[in-house]
Amino acid sequence: MALKSFIEVHPDSHFPIQNLPYGVFMTAPDLLPRPGVAIGEYVLDLSEIASAGLFDGPLLKNSDCFNQPNLNKFLSLGRPAWKEARATLQKLLSSAEPALRDNEALRSKSLIPLKKAAMVLPVAIHDYTDFFSSMYHAKNCGTIFRGPENPIVPNWFHLPIAYHGRASSIVISGTDIVRPRGQSKPVGDSSPQFGPSAKLDFELEMAAVVGTGNLLGNPVDINEAEDHIFGLVLMNDWSARDIQAWEYVPLGPFLGKSFGTTVSPWIVTLDALEPFKCDAPKQDPPPLPYLSEKASKNYDISLEVQIRPAGEQDAYVVTRSNFKHLYWTLPQQLAHHTVNGCNLQPGDLLGTGTISGPEPESLGCLLELTWNGQNPLELCTGIHRKFLEDGDEVVFTGQCKGDGYTVGFGTCAGKIVPSPP
Amino acid sequence: MALKSFIEVHPDSHFPIQNLPYGVFMTAPDLLPRPGVAIGEYVLDLSEIASAGLFDGPLLKNSDCFNQPNLNKFLSLGRPAWKEARATLQKLLSSAEPALRDNEALRSKSLIPLKKAAMVLPVAIHDYTDFFSSMYHAKNCGTIFRGPENPIVPNWFHLPIAYHGRASSIVISGTDIVRPRGQSKPVGDSSPQFGPSAKLDFELEMAAVVGTGNLLGNPVDINEAEDHIFGLVLMNDWSARDIQAWEYVPLGPFLGKSFGTTVSPWIVTLDALEPFKCDAPKQDPPPLPYLSEKASKNYDISLEVQIRPAGEQDAYVVTRSNFKHLYWTLPQQLAHHTVNGCNLQPGDLLGTGTISGPEPESLGCLLELTWNGQNPLELCTGIHRKFLEDGDEVVFTGQCKGDGYTVGFGTCAGKIVPSPP
Numbered sequence: 077m078a079l080k081s082f083i084e085v086h087p088d089s090h091f092p093i094q095n096l097p098y099g100v101f102m103t104a105p106d107l108l109p110r111p112g113v114a115i116g117e118y119v120l121d122l123s124e125i126a127s128a129g130l131f132d133g134p135l136l137k138n139s140d141c142f143n144q145p146n147l148n149k150f151l152s153l154g155r156p157a158w159k160e161a162r163a164t165l166q167k168l169l170s171s172a173e174p175a176l177r178d179n180e181a182l183r184s185k186s187l188i189p190l191k192k193a194a195m196v197l198p199v200a201i202h203d204y205t206d207f208f209s210s211m212y213h214a215k216n217c218g219t220i221f222r223g224p225e226n227p228i229v230p231n232w233f234h235l236p237i238a239y240h241g242r243a244s245s246i247v248i249s250g251t252d253i254v255r256p257r258g259q260s261k262p263v264g265d266s267s268p269q270f271g272p273s274a275k276l277d278f279e280l281e282m283a284a285v286v287g288t289g290n291l292l293g294n295p296v297d298i299n300e301a302e303d304h305i306f307g308l309v310l311m312n313d314w315s316a317r318d319i320q321a322w323e324y325v326p327l328g329p330f331l332g333k334s335f336g337t338t339v340s341p342w343i344v345t346l347d348a349l350e351p352f353k354c355d356a357p358k359q360d361p362p363p364l365p366y367l368s369e370k371a372s373k374n375y376d377i378s379l380e381v382q383i384r385p386a387g388e389q390d391a392y393v394v395t396r397s398n399f400k401h402l403y404w405t406l407p408q409q410l411a412h413h414t415v416n417g418c419n420l421q422p423g424d425l426l427g428t429g430t431i432s433g434p435e436p437e438s439l440g441c442l443l444e445l446t447w448n449g450q451n452p453l454e455l456c457t458g459i460h461r462k463f464l465e466d467g468d469e470v471v472f473t474g475q476c477k478g479d480g481y482t483v484g485f486g487t488c489a490g491k492i493v494p495s496p497p
Numbered sequence: 498m499a500l501k502s503f504i505e506v507h508p509d510s511h512f513p514i515q516n517l518p519y520g521v522f523m524t525a526p527d528l529l530p531r532p533g534v535a536i537g538e539y540v541l542d543l544s545e546i547a548s549a550g551l552f553d554g555p556l557l558k559n560s561d562c563f564n565q566p567n568l569n570k571f572l573s574l575g576r577p578a579w580k581e582a583r584a585t586l587q588k589l590l591s592s593a594e595p596a597l598r599d600n601e602a603l604r605s606k607s608l609i610p611l612k613k614a615a616m617v618l619p620v621a622i623h624d625y626t627d628f629f630s631s632m633y634h635a636k637n638c639g640t641i642f643r644g645p646e647n648p649i650v651p652n653w654f655h656l657p658i659a660y661h662g663r664a665s666s667i668v669i670s671g672t673d674i675v676r677p678r679g680q681s682k683p684v685g686d687s688s689p690q691f692g693p694s695a696k697l698d699f700e701l702e703m704a705a706v707v708g709t710g711n712l713l714g715n716p717v718d719i720n721e722a723e724d725h726i727f728g729l730v731l732m733n734d735w736s737a738r739d740i741q742a743w744e745y746v747p748l749g750p751f752l753g754k755s756f757g758t759t760v761s762p763w764i765v766t767l768d769a770l771e772p773f774k775c776d777a778p779k780q781d782p783p784p785l786p787y788l789s790e791k792a793s794k795n796y797d798i799s800l801e802v803q804i805r806p807a808g809e810q811d812a813y814v815v816t817r818s819n820f821k822h823l824y825w826t827l828p829q830q831l832a833h834h835t836v837n838g839c840n841l842q843p844g845d846l847l848g849t850g851t852i853s854g855p856e857p858e859s860l861g862c863l864l865e866l867t868w869n870g871q872n873p874l875e876l877c878t879g880i881h882r883k884f885l886e887d888g889d890e891v892v893f894t895g896q897c898k899g900d901g902y903t904v905g906f907g908t909c910a911g912k913i914v915p916s917p918p
């Protein structure tokens with residue numbers, strides 16, 4: 077029988093005792109950011125659990141890693157400490173364990189209703205990298221921008237392509253996104269124009285949160301790469317397609333992406349995702365030895381995107397995809413990133429790239445779903461979208477279905493507000 | 498007559514009282530990093546000057562900005578505080594001022610010979626951006642990689658092109674650079690190969706250090722952009738041309754750059770550079786209004802690159818260039834960076850891109866100097882270079898010649914060490 081908590085958890089909840097994702101939250105009136113894990117409709121305050129001496133394992137009992145405004149210090153301790161924390165918390169929250177269950181004073185201090193918790197970025201993100209790991213997305217974008225002859229560039233099947241993103245403009249779910257202004261070049265027109273982006277898009281992504289880093293000049297071996305990853309979040313890599321199209325040759329995306337990137341507040345650990353591992357797609361040509369894994373695995377994570385137009389009660393599903401469609405795996409991304417000696421640090425974010433699947437209903441951005449605005453999407457009778465409009469709220473969800481429980485990511489949401497005048 | 502310090506400063510010194518560049522240094526035995534300014538052969542310990550109550554202006558007298566392991570807090574205070582600090586320090590160090598000159602106890606505590614100071618990164622760099630602002634460099638690279646027909650991409654004259662770089666691998670001058678390994682694709686060969694880069698290069702750049710930032714969604718006006726820049730450093734954007742050539746389409750440079758970027762330890766302030774302002778090149782077509790400056794200015798900074806091969810006493814000059822050759826100015830770079838709402842933070846680094854001049858002897862990297870290895874460079878009789886070899890030390894210097902004094906940047910140096918086996 078499945079492990080159960082003394083806290084009631086609805087079967088559809090994303091946060092059963094099997095999950096225990098990590099976040100950082102604040103409550104009124106002091107608004108002091110501190111780490112917590114989600115359980116049902118609550119967040120468990122880890123600073124209180126630590127102060128009560130309940131992290132009694134050898135690696136965590138003398139650590140101040142939960143008395144911090146972010147998770148970076150906990151992440152830097154490495155997988156043995158993460159496993160110890162998970163074991164401690166699963167035991168503490170389980171139905172048979174009295175330590176917290178029967179201590180009303182501690183329960184009232186440490187279990188805060190999620191509704192009263194304001195979530196903030198769970199990690200200080202020093203560097204953010206965005207990969208390009210979906211073959212379907214690469215093929216569709218290449219076809220749209222360069223034509224159907226050679227949609228996928230020759231290097232794509234040999235290495236997980238990526239670019240550096242802007243770390244400062246990563247925001248937590250719920251933060252409004254200001255429509256960016258910038259240069260674009262209308263087709264056939266002779267000179268570029270300036271103004272609010274007319275092709276604002278979302279990109280359905282997930283991102284790996286780096287746990288332990290590596291020293292400059294010391295690459296991470298492919299078969300040890302997984303141990304450097306703490307967990308995953310949902311990520312919306314908002315993209316201004318008109319700005320991007322004009323600026324990106326020859327040095328890649330810049331202002332078309334750097335105005336904002338939204339992440340979900342809860343980091344679901346690889347330990348919680350372990351039951352949902354599945355085979356990654358076969359890679360042909362076989363990767364070079366530094367990218368060859370003993371076993372090449374993805375995760376079966378169902379993803380969904382909804383758009384809620386301004387003033388509407390309802391949100392409309394615009395795509396359903398799955399993490400398992402990715403061609404390049406997380407360990408391959410991380411090993412590639414470090415093979416030149418580049419150093420990763422705890423809290424670094426490695427975006428997967430847009431997660432498009434093979435079917436027309438599983439494409440991960442409006443660029444693909446509307447084929448660059450040529451085929452508007454009908455959200456409901458009378459409401460169509462080529463790209464995002466002011467007031468649109470975009471909501472991502474992701475979940476893994478277990479036997480009688482759900483390991484979920486909650487939501488990653490953001491609303492478009494108009495450009496400054 | 499020029500301002501003079503009571504500390505003897507050789508006329509060729511980079512660090513007269515007219516300069517006073519900021520850095521962060523440590524001394525044995527405690528190795529506590531703290532801010533200082535360079536004066537002649539000394540560093541003045543600003544934590545000691547602050548503790549002695551000598552920062553007595555209204556903005557700094559109650560600040561702990563010099564009791565910090567980096568300059569970020571001082572930078573966040575803005576130009577009025579930077580001007581107050583400069584006025585205080587120029588007075589304190591001047592020949593007529595007794596406060597420090599005649600206080601032997603304070604002098605011996607606060608004036609440390611540069612030889613005894615170990616320099617560290619002067620700022621915590623959250624994001625690093627690299628521009629592409631030399632027309633000569635853009636033209637040469639375009640010709641080498643895409644042919645002589647349309648060497649400069651159409652967007653180049655309309656916007657200052659840039660990409661996000663890797664912040665974690667920025668190192669201080671003197672740090673060894675490990676030759677990166679990675680994938681490359683030999684011409685005509687059918688499959689990519691893996692190994693140490695065979696085309697390791699330097700890029701002669703300078704970088705602006707952002708002082709005050711801006712809030713997400715709030716662009717900086719072009720005519721206020723200069724006030725957000727604290728100063729300049731020398732920067733070597735080491736580049737593995739073979740890795741870069743294979744990976745950079747379509748998302749830009751990644752592992753070909755991210756293995757290391759070297760900066761000089763002393764930030765020369767824009768206030769110290771003010772006397773060396775000169776007209777920037779005329780821009781045709783005229784830039785869009787958001788990039789139009791009331792006055793478009795560069796700085797006359799002479800730059801030089803030397804290579805010292807392993808085991809050689811001598812270093813050989815391989816190029817001489819000048820900051821004034823840049824097409825896009827610093828305020829244009831900063832205003833463009835934020836026009837989409839992207840937020841900058843104190844300590845962010847904005848690289849200029851390789852500073853090539855118009856003459857064959859003023860090109861800013863070996864890719865251009867040897868035309869991608871086709872024309873090896875003779876360092877001295879019997880020593881040639883297509884690209885960098887293990888053991889090569891590359892040394893940048895930069896200086897502005899004033900009337901009887903030099904405002905200089907010191908050096909930005911790094912030595913290539915072999916790849917791991």
Ligand SMILES: [Ca+2]
Pocket residue numbers: 206279281313427429430
């Ligand atoms: Ca993306």
Ligand SMILES: [Ca+2]
Pocket residue numbers: 627700702734848850851
């Ligand atoms: Ca560069």
Ligand SMILES: [Mg+2]
Pocket residue numbers: 241312313314315333334335336337338
């Ligand atoms: Mg983004």
Ligand SMILES: [Mg+2]
Pocket residue numbers: 662733734735736754755756757758759
């Ligand atoms: Mg670099």
Ligand code: NI
Pocket residue numbers: 200201202621622623
């Ligand atoms: Ni940081």
